[in-house]
Amino acid sequence: MPTSTRFVVAVHILTGLAVSDGKPMRSEDLAYSANTGAVVIRGLLSRLNDAGLTRSQLGAGGGALLAKPAEKIRLLDVYEAVEDTELFSTHRTPPCENCAVGGNILEAMQPVLTRARMALEAELAKTTVADIAADVARLGKFSIPLVW
Amino acid sequence: MPTSTRFVVAVHILTGLAVSDGKPMRSEDLAYSANTGAVVIRGLLSRLNDAGLTRSQLGAGGGALLAKPAEKIRLLDVYEAVEDTELFSTHRTPPCENCAVGGNILEAMQPVLTRARMALEAELAKTTVADIAADVARLGKFSIPLVW
DNA sequence: TTGTGTGTCATCATCACTATTACACACTCA
């Protein structure tokens, strides 16, 4: 089972905010770009707000803004902000306690699973939203800030 | 979203076969240890058979066996045999093609996501079923082969 | 004061996953 779409969409949102560079973006505009509903975006923004990655400006002319420079937002920060579940699921019902294997398999596997998760997270920590934004600008042949 | 429970349960199965060391194990016995149904186990064994990790012996006294030494079975092999989905899900509906961000975000993110996946897989490649079996034996204070 | 946009709740449909029943087939053992 994969991660939810939340991670990729959240990076999409933050990249949008990064390229617009200080101009508030409405959830509706972000929803249009991500091809989803505004409420979905607002739900993600709520998590990103809690994580201190974005902030919102209410009222007319308002919208979402980055709470800190895009260079300071690692993809790992985004991942942790929006993903709820453990990377590896274990048995739905715990294995047989009395069995030689069942009673110890989870403890035996735990170190490997932890190492694998940390390896993945270390990779996500190497890239920032600014890196993604720069790559999007390169691919789209425009420069930051972009006027929408 | 996490991986399915299939990965951990499949490792459980293979560890069981490894510690029983050549004695065929019935799907029902494996199901008891994993605390699930025999059909679930048979479904996993079917995938593991296809991947060349196990083989089955039909008829009375039959059951599942490792198709090669436990030292030669990496957790990565198991992972690939039983996990269907991509590690990272992208937008449910593709993002807006015409948008500066929407049209390029997936291409921009793809390298990072690939690196993260490969880092995870590299960790899973370092551990074998024999390693897990040895650890289970250590934790359970028994020696391999185990008589059930 | 009016209008805009956020934040959140509730509801719904969809999908993957696991559990379970059923049964045909292949093989072993007596």
Place this chain on the structure above:
DNA sequence: TGAGTGTGTAATAGTGATGATGACACACAA
């Protein structure tokens, strides 16, 4: 050779997470 055992697979159902959607109170800007 016949009986019994265990596998392999199909069909079905329940469950939980996810994403989509409508509604509405609240805060803020103009």
